[in-house]
Amino acid sequence: MRKILLLAAISFCGTAVYAQNMEEPEFIGECLMLKPDHSTVLLEKHATQTRSAMNAGMVITGFGSIRSKLQIDGCCSATxxxxxxxxxxxxxxxxxxxxxxxIIKIFEFDSNKKFRRAEMASVNTFGTTKTNKLHYLAFTGKKYGESSYLITLKDxxxxxxxxxxxxxxSLDEKSTIIATFSIL
Incomplete structure (x- = not known):
């Protein structure tokens, strides 16, 4: 009976070790994607640009809106x-x-041949401000390792x-860094 309990305990410990055998990313803000074969790939990172623009109605008539967007170069992610x-x-x-x-946000970009953009906020002529306009994906998160999370997408x-x-x-965030990926 003791041998069976010892064997069960060893196999349970082996399963627990196998479940977290992948390394954590090296730097804060980095993201590793888990592949089906349990290997990982580091997502490419981009520094963002903030872009504000008026729509045509605002220029011609004075009525319309100003939109503020995050922008990164390139049409699509390599991952x-x-x-x-x-x-x-x-x-x-x-x-x-x-x-x-x-603290973790996963959001969608509008993309074209030259860049990807995501609208953060808009202000119209009448003073109505809409912030946090990013389209977020739902996910679940669990602690992973010493300072990481295991994120599973729902959508x-x-x-x-x-x-x-x-x-x-931190009270002063540095430049916004975005890790990118594509869903086909």
């Missing part, structure tokens, strides 16, 4: 995944004591996406 696959990421943060929904519509990680302990 591609199929929408039917389980899509998981290991995302490094300052620590993993904060709810991942509060998986085709498109170009970005992931940002904020630091809840």
């Amino acid at each position: 591609k995944v199929k929408s039917g696959d389980d899509i998981q990421f290991i995302v490094r943060a300052v620590d993993n004591n904060t709810d991942p929904m509060a 998986k519509p085709p498109g170009e996406y970005g992931i940002t990680v904020t630091n809840p302990n």
Whole structure:
């Protein structure tokens, strides 16, 4: 009986070690995508530009809106995944004591041949301001390693996406870095 219990305990420990055998990303804000064969690929990172523009109605008549957008160069991400696959990421943060929904954002880009953009805010002539207009993907998060999260996407519509990680302990955020991927 003792041998059976010892064997069960050893196999349970082996399973627990196998479940977290992937390394955490090296730097805060980096994201690793888990592939079906349990290997990982580092998502490409981009520094963002902020772009504001008026629509034609605002220029001609004075009525309309001004939109503020995040922009990165390039039509699409080199990292591609199929929408039917389980899509998981290991995302490094300052620590993993904060709810991942509060610091990790996964959002959709509008893309064309030259760049990808995501609308952050708009202001119209009448003073109405709409902020946080990004289209977010739903996900679940669990602690992973010492300072990372294992993120599993719930929504998986085709498109170009970005992931940002904020630091809840910092009052002055540096330049926004976005890790990108595509869902086919």
